[in-house]
Amino acid sequence: MIDIMAILLIFFGLFFFLSGSIGLLRLPDVFSRLHALAKADNIGLAFVTLGVIMLEPNILNDIKVVIIWLLVMAASAISSHLIARRALREHRGDD
């Protein structure tokens, strides 16, 4: 039962990753694409992390996966902000 739930969670996660990638292709400008990537990947990785934790009995590995999730989330938020700032300043002609 736990295995089935874990696999379902991982599939939910993959669905959000796919949405993020589709957003990258379909949305019209850099800012909108950043929304798709940051948000869909964040929640996608959360679901994959939950699924992996359910499948992995070793608590140390579970902590490791959670730390990786937090680090990826921080990197995603910071890089989105930096890319958006650069794009906005270029658009305004500041640089």
Place this chain on the structure above:
Amino acid sequence: MMTMKSLRSSAKLSLALLAFWLILTAGDPASLIIAALFIVLAILLKPPVDHSTRKTRLNLNFSGVLQFAWFFMLESLRGGIDVSRRVLSVRPRVDAVFYDYSMRLQRPYAQQLFISSISLLPGTLCADLDNQQLHIHTLDRHMDTPEGIRQLESLVGKIFGEAL
């Protein structure tokens, strides 16, 4: 010249990064040389912090952290579902607009957490910062994003003991 306070803060940061590294590598001693290199780089590249002011003291409120985590999880889920629905509709539904938001938070750590969290909430992306003024990009001009951002800011303030 490094003051005693900045030396102590660098030592604390080094220990925290080392602990992270040891968990990630399951304590593999062969990897410590890489850890040492990146910890030194992190300390050197860390933005300077003015330790003479109370604003940089890090006293976290535990119940504030829990409230923030709960809000953040729910809003992240809403944000992921919202953006997925928009990109998967036949014609992607985007009616984007920029607006300015005056940030009330004063502490640098609180501001950093707030700015980083905005981009993971539904419909919002923090594009630039000019003093206390944030330039926010929203996917839909009809969404009530300022209210969500104000709520997020209050929760971040609570973590760092700033009443807004």
